[in-house]
Amino acid sequence: MEGPRSGTASAVWSDSGTPQSATGREADGNAQNIFMKIPVICTTLLIEKSPQALPLGAACIASAIKNNSETKDLCSVSLKVFSLEDKDIQNILRSHSGENTNQYIAKYVSDEILKLTNGRKAIICISTFVWNVDILKKAAVILKKNNCICIAGGPEITAHPSFYKEFNFTVSGEGETSVPKIISKILKSEKVDNVIISESPDLSLLNSPYLDGIINPSDYEGALWELARGCPFKCSYCYESKGEKTVRLFPMERIKTELELFSRKKIPQIFVLDPTYNVNKKRAVEILRLIREKTPDTFYYFEARAEFIDRELAREFTKIPCSLQIGLQSANESVLKTLNRPWDKKKFLKGISVLNEEGVTFGLDLIFGLPGETFSSFRNGMDFAFSLYPNNLEVFCLSVLPGTDLYDRADELGLKYQKTPPYHVIQNKELQVGEMERLEKLSKACSIFYNEGRAVPWFNSICKCLRLNGTKLLEIFYERKLALNKDYENCCEHKLIEKLQLDFLKDLFIEKNMQSLFKVAEDIIKFYGAISRTTATGKSEIVELNHNAEYVASEYASDIRWFSGNIKPKKSKIQTFMNQGQADFKFIK
Numbered sequence: 001m002e003g004p005r006s007g008t009a010s011a012v013w014s015d016s017g018t019p020q021s022a023t024g025r026e027a028d029g030n031a032q033n034i035f036m037k038i039p040v041i042c043t044t045l046l047i048e049k050s051p052q053a054l055p056l057g058a059a060c061i062a063s064a065i066k067n068n069s070e071t072k073d074l075c076s077v078s079l080k081v082f083s084l085e086d087k088d089i090q091n092i093l094r095s096h097s098g099e100n101t102n103q104y105i106a107k108y109v110s111d112e113i114l115k116l117t118n119g120r121k122a123i124i125c126i127s128t129f130v131w132n133v134d135i136l137k138k139a140a141v142i143l144k145k146n147n148c149i150c151i152a153g154g155p156e157i158t159a160h161p162s163f164y165k166e167f168n169f170t171v172s173g174e175g176e177t178s179v180p181k182i183i184s185k186i187l188k189s190e191k192v193d194n195v196i197i198s199e200s201p202d203l204s205l206l207n208s209p210y211l212d213g214i215i216n217p218s219d220y221e222g223a224l225w226e227l228a229r230g231c232p233f234k235c236s237y238c239y240e241s242k243g244e245k246t247v248r249l250f251p252m253e254r255i256k257t258e259l260e261l262f263s264r265k266k267i268p269q270i271f272v273l274d275p276t277y278n279v280n281k282k283r284a285v286e287i288l289r290l291i292r293e294k295t296p297d298t299f300y301y302f303e304a305r306a307e308f309i310d311r312e313l314a315r316e317f318t319k320i321p322c323s324l325q326i327g328l329q330s331a332n333e334s335v336l337k338t339l340n341r342p343w344d345k346k347k348f349l350k351g352i353s354v355l356n357e358e359g360v361t362f363g364l365d366l367i368f369g370l371p372g373e374t375f376s377s378f379r380n381g382m383d384f385a386f387s388l389y390p391n392n393l394e395v396f397c398l399s400v401l402p403g404t405d406l407y408d409r410a411d412e413l414g415l416k417y418q419k420t421p422p423y424h425v426i427q428n429k430e431l432q433v434g435e436m437e438r439l440e441k442l443s444k445a446c447s448i449f450y451n452e453g454r455a456v457p458w459f460n461s462i463c464k465c466l467r468l469n470g471t472k473l474l475e476i477f478y479e480r481k482l483a484l485n486k487d488y489e490n491c492c493e494h495k496l497i498e499k500l501q502l503d504f505l506k507d508l509f510i511e512k513n514m515q516s517l518f519k520v521a522e523d524i525i526k527f528y529g530a531i532s533r534t535t536a537t538g539k540s541e542i543v544e545l546n547h548n549a550e551y552v553a554s555e556y557a558s559d560i561r562w563f564s565g566n567i568k569p570k571k572s573k574i575q576t577f578m579n580q581g582q583a584d585f586k587f588i589k
Helices: 022-028 056-067 087-095 101-117 133-145 155-159 178-187 252-264 281-294 311-318 333-338 345-358 375-386 433-452 459-466 470-482 486-490 494-511 515-537 560-566
Strands: 038-046 075-083 123-127 149-153 169-172 195-197 223-226 228-230 247-249 269-273 299-304 322-329 362-368 393-397 425-427 542-545 572-579 582-588
Touching: 038 056, 038 101, 038 133, 056 075, 056 123, 056 178, 075 101, 087 101, 101 133, 123 133, 123 178, 133 149, 149 155, 149 178, 155 169, 169 178, 223 252, 252 281, 281 311, 311 345, 322 345, 362 375, 362 433, 375 393, 375 433, 375 459, 375 470, 393 433, 425 433, 433 470, 433 486, 433 494, 459 470, 459 494, 459 515, 459 560, 470 486, 470 494, 494 515, 515 542, 515 560, 515 572, 515 582
Parallel strands: 038 075, 038 123, 123 149, 149 169, 169 195, 223 269, 269 299, 299 322, 322 362, 362 393
Antiparallel strands: 228 247, 542 572, 572 582
16 A cells, blocks of 8 residues: 555544544543534535436445444534536536636535535545546545545546545445545544555445435435345446456345335436346345335336346336336347357347337447447447337447456457546447447437437338338438537437427438328327327327328338328327326317
8 A cells, every 4th residue: 555645644623723632632621612523525526416316326425424333423424416517517617618627617616515614624525437536536636735634436436546646545346334434543543544445345234325314315306226236247348347246135124114215205216226137036026016015106217137037027017117228238249258248149039029018118228339349230239229129229339447357458359448537439440430430420310319209119110111221210310410400419309309300201201202101100200209298298289190090009000101002191180198197199170
């Protein structure tokens, strides 16, 4: 271990600011007046304020300090959370640009934290990630100059705990056990190593930051909900790639009590933190039944492996409002083998088939830039994914994260990547810079046209009618729409996207001399668009169609050419409405 970065670490201070040992305090005879609880502020910077960006890591550390027998009587613990969406930070972003922007945000963050200390010395526990580490290390430099002691942890620190000299102490790994120990030693003026490698804590001994009031999920309109830590797999690109290949489970009693809290607070949505939720089917089913019993109206998001889906489990998912996100990552078996990611294509397809048959909503993930993946093979993988009818297809650029097996093997695998966050791949042996840029455009087109455009009910039918692969359709869409107006890339209002889809497709059908077929396509897009908006908002809509809505809503519409040749046009007007929790429609004159 290296020597102290900022001199002797002591956090037992008198009101005058002079360091004072516990022994000296006891000898004073008037300890009540001299001693005050030391402020410990747990903080982080979020990209946004949302259930997915809820500051669970910082909250877990705050909860551990609050409940630790050696620190709870000596510290006043608080959670201070910043977000790039905060009004003051937005003003900074509008007023400043370029390299100095992060410094201005860091100054704001440190100033706000110092206000909480009331001029007293304090301990600041900082949770870092790829998107905030540069700002937070700059803030730490300012805080240290104002006699604060900074302890940092999180994935970025875990990867290179000795690298970040801006902090007094860095903690690698899970910090619930080690951070309170560090603070206890600081308070007792004991020597503390600057770099601490944590041991994994016993999850049954950890307090819940929800149950002890550290964080209120209502403030974020949802929750991140930890059910387990660890993963049975060791995919090279993941932080778990160097892990123990074990899964540690939070006790069922805690899970039940948290569910009861979510129920009382009427939390609308919960993102489940368990990278392979269904690896233990018995436990997965038990928790789904508990969810159904205690929070039947809350929407849940799960991460799952398709290979482990069977009929019983799929049916349990249908009994609660939920969606599954499934990490396909690549459809190239040799690429997945290089990444140490097991994939049984036959079982995968069987699991996806069961989900579709049972009507379970699911999405798929793909990563471009993986070693061994070519431009052509990735496009084939996207088209394969579209053929499975995912509700959404999330397409990401590979990040070579420090601390992963992929990071260690990057040179061997021919990966060139950004050396600072977010560590995106620039090129690999098979993909040159220009091809990576084309895949980035394809990712943006998929996000707008397919995901935000809610295209799953009709995307494959229209591609088949136009005799285009899904990826080719999206490439044309990018060049004709997104490339000409960058504002579309930030568009998320579905009605505007639907208009964009219809304008684009109308031109495409006309080019192919398919005007009559477009009238069918237009009906399908308008019908399912209105249904999806009513489902999302509960608001009724009126839609005019070229054909009878019952036919448009039927399986006949899956083949647009057949539909056009066999179903006569007949103007109809419908009104969508909610019926027993589902969107429906009725004819109106």
